[in-house]
Amino acid sequence: MEMNDYTAEFQHGDCLEILRDFPAGKFDLIFTSPPYADSRLKTYGGIKPDEYVGWFLKRAEEFHRVLSDMGSFVLNIKEKVVNGERHTYVLELILALRQQGWLWTEEYIWHKKNCHPGKWPNRFRDAWERCLHFTKRKDFKMFQEEVMVPMGNWHKNRLRRLGENDVIRLDSKVGSGFGKNIANWLGRDKAYPSNVIHLATECGNKNHSASFPLALPEWFIKLFTREGDWVLDPFVGSGTTCEAAARLARHSVGIDIVREYVDLARSHASQYSGMRLLDKTATYGKTKRKRANGIH
Numbered sequence: 656m657e658m659n660d661y662t663a664e665f666q667h668g669d670c671l672e673i674l675r676d677f678p679a680g681k682f683d684l685i686f687t688s689p690p691y692a693d694s695r696l697k698t699y700g701g702i703k704p705d706e707y708v709g710w711f712l713k714r715a716e717e718f719h720r721v722l723s724d725m726g727s728f729v730l731n732i733k734e735k736v737v738n739g740e741r742h743t744y745v746l747e748l749i750l751a752l753r754q755q756g757w758l759w760t761e762e763y764i765w766h767k768k769n770c771h772p773g774k775w776p777n778r779f780r781d782a783w784e785r786c787l788h789f790t791k792r793k794d795f796k797m798f799q800e801e802v803m804v805p806m807g808n809w810h811k812n813r814l815r816r817l818g819e820n821d822v823i824r825l826d827s828k829v830g831s832g833f834g835k836n837i838a839n840w841l842g843r844d845k846a847y848p849s850n851v852i853h854l855a856t857e858c859g860n861k862n863h864s865a866s867f868p869l870a871l872p873e874w875f876i877k878l879f880t881r882e883g884d885w886v887l888d889p890f891v892g893s894g895t896t897c898e899a900a901a902r903l904a905r906h907s908v909g910i911d912i913v914r915e916y917v918d919l920a921r922s923h924a925s926q927y928s929g930m931r932l933l934d935k936t937a938t939y940g941k942t943k944r945k946r947a948n949g950i951h
């Protein structure tokens with residue numbers, strides 16, 4: 656695909672309303688980190704933890720409509736602490752999304768390698784976030800070879816000492832029902848990764864208080880889409896998802912309720928030469944523009 660064959664489109668407003676103008680099944684991947692309950696009141700408002708599920712479900716209905724049948728929806732989220740204990744809104748959200756028709760296919764963990772040290776009386780520092788993977792069907796698109804990792808030294812040592820048990824499929828000694836045939840890995844230098852993704856956080860130069868590292872959307876975009884596919888981030892913030900999509904030659908749409916972030920996201924994506932940047936806010940009808948500015 657030629658570099659100028661793909662677009663990044665940014666829209667300003669509530670994704671609930673903006674998405675109504677998009678056709679059903681347009682996107683191959685929705686990758687997003689939504690506003691966390693209450694946590695950023697000063698920057699872009701917040702939703703009360705007890706109201707979070709209802710707020711999210713209305714938007715998820717639109718996500719379900721605009722996602723293709725073989726597509727994936729990956730939600731980066733972490734529950735906050737309220738009155739000294741973890742709030743249950745993420746757990747409730749997972750159950751509610753299943754009721755809405757989503758399959759909760761997998762839970763990936765983003766391990767934040769460089770999270771801030773600190774001391775809390777009843778817990779340790781928060782070093783991970785969920786990346787919940789939802790699909791519409793069991794036979795969704797997945798390109799596992801795209802995210803394979805080097806085998807490392809483990810396999811060299813282990814394979815040198817192959818025993819009799821290793822060349823046949825060995826049933827687990829603890830009776831877990833899992834078996835393995837280590838000899839299958841002879842001669843290979845890459846393995847499939849686990850569902851824990853180890854990445855440093857990175858938000859210093861993004862001018863957004865909650866950006867995730869570029870490598871996070873990149874990993875999921877490679878895993879669930881091909882070049883030329885369409886990626887949506889309905890809570891785009893500084894535009895990291897669209898930037899990752901551009902680097903990987905995917906089309907993208909980013910939506911944010913804060914005008915400043917839409918501009919920021921567009922400026923980040925504009926670094927990629929040859930990409931067509933669309934700003935649909937310029938073509939809004941009057942009503943939509945009013946809504947986007949919070950006037951009803």
Ligand SMILES: C[S@@+](CC[C@H](N)C(=O)[O-])C[C@H]1O[C@@H](n2cnc3c(N)ncnc32)[C@H](O)[C@@H]1O
Nearest residue numbers: 669670690699865866867890892893895911912
């Ligand atoms: C956690 S941040 C996303 C950060 C982003 N992943 C990045 O790397 O910069 C959530 C974003 O959602 C936006 N937002 C909040 N409510 C929204 C809504 N109803 N529709 C669209 N965007 C919204 C906020 O302005 C904020 O930028």
